[in-house]
Amino acid sequence: MSFARVRALVVVGVLAVAAVVFVVVALVRDTQGDAVADGGCPDGSVHADVNLPDKAQEVTVKVYNGTDQPGLADNVTNEFKNRQFQTQKPAENDKKVDGVAVMRYGPEAVGSAWLLRAYFLNQAEVQYNPKRKGKVVDIAIGSQFSQLATSTEVNQSLVELGEPQVPAGACAAPDKKDS
Template sequence: MSFARVRALVVVGLLAVLALVFVVVALVRDTQSNAGTAAGCPDGWPLADVTLRERKDVKINVLNGTDQPGLARHVADEFSNRQFQVKKIANEKQIDDIAVLRYGPKGVGSAHLLRAYFLNNAVTKYDPNRKDDSVDVVLGNGFQQLATTTEVNQSLGDLGAAEAPPGTCPVTDDK
């Protein structure tokens, strides 16, 4: 074996050992080891699930808050075509907003995703007493159409990560 080959093997070996030491130090000094577990959460605060859900895992109720007949059915069909789980379609009292999203602690991540379908123009209403993970989508008089897939992706990028509402502790459901 030539001297150059031995020298190369020594350098590669030292780099491997250095990388191993770096990884061990990073794992030992990790300050986020209990991220997503609500460690340090005050007693009695609800745990807000801030996990960004896939569309197929989001349960919604579509409510028509306009005087336009059949709007809820039409939008529910659009959401179904986009793989959302539409649980209920009904009428609601009229509102002037584009949409209102009502959700509880288990629906924070789902509501965050749905905000993107309204280009962050939907009013959000958090209910700390709500026990299910569904989101009520109330369509208002300002509603025109759902965002396209490209617009949704851009809107999600602009929105950033979901945040827990005040008075809750964020928790993620990482699998």
């Protein structure tokens, strides 16, 4: 055997031993013993669907009129229908809303609510309820509402908002699109 082959085998052997030592040290010094396994959820947390919907048809909205202006909920509901959202019959809100809007939703509608925030240029107050069931997002229109954002404004607002955030007391549900 030539000297070059012996030298190559020695180098490969040293690299293999170094790799084994590195892996053993990494496993022994691992400090993530309390980490939650992928797809797991800490005790007391609920799974929240934080995936942005691909199409407006995947989002269901119920609009409430939180102002003294008659017919406002009907008008906004029609605007959402024209933008291909699923809508429920509009209603009157129990109390008046001072801001642009108030959005109420639960864990199954986190991604949908994130998208809808962009239609209000992130000026709607959000009220997440971890005990709420269903994918419907309730929107109470307030006295400062003027109109829904255009598609360009929605896209710009979504860029500013970034990826949907997991609400406090929740963890991200497994991605259904990967299944």
